[in-house]
Structure formats: structure tokens, C-alpha cells
Amino acid sequence: MKRFLLSIMVITLIWGVESRSFARTSQIAVYEASEESLKIYVSENRLVIENLPKDAIIEIYSIVGTKVASIRAKAGYGEYYLSLSKGYYIVKVENVVKKIAIK
DSSP states (O other): OHHHHHHHHHHHHHHHHHHHHHHHHHHHHHHHHHTTTOEEEEETTEEEEEEESSOEEEEEEETTSOEEEEEEEOSEEEEEEOOOOSEEEEEEETTEEEEEEEO
16 A cells, blocks of 8 residues: 555656646747847857846856856846856846856
8 A cells, every 4th residue: 555655656746747847848938939039148258138128137047056146237238247167057037048158
């Protein structure tokens, strides 16, 4: 009986995790598609944001999810100096998420 209950719990947990992962992926895809005019990229040691529709907060996370920087950005075009070590980072501006590489 214990094995049966444990099996049901494990199957429920696995199914629930897969469902949530798909939902998150779908949301990000929708956000990126709706914000095509917003461009985020790195040039040398600067983060460049183009076509930002309104003032926003840029959040930068390490690849493991730790927030490493937060920058106030003005609408339109902006270049922001990054004092980050080499590696991959995740940039979030409003509801748009993008991966960048610092070389």
C-alpha cells in the first residue's frame, strides 16, 4: 500500500512539474513575440537597449538565478556600462527576458 501511494505521489509530482515548465516556456515565447521591436544586446562591456517603450528597471541575473545588477533605464535608446566578469547572464526588462554573454 505504501509503494502504491508513493508511486502515485511521484507520478503526480512529475506530471505537475512538466506542466508548469511548459506554461513558463509558453509565456516567455509570447512575451518575446510581442516585444520584437525591443532590442537587447552587448557591445564590448556595455549593455545596449534599443526601442524601450517607457522607463523601466533592467534586472541582470547570473546563470544560476542570483540577481547581480539592477539598472534604471530611460525610454528609447540607452547604453549601460557593465562591470561583470566573463560569463552568461540573463537580462530581464519588464516582461522580456534575454540571455547575454560577456566575453
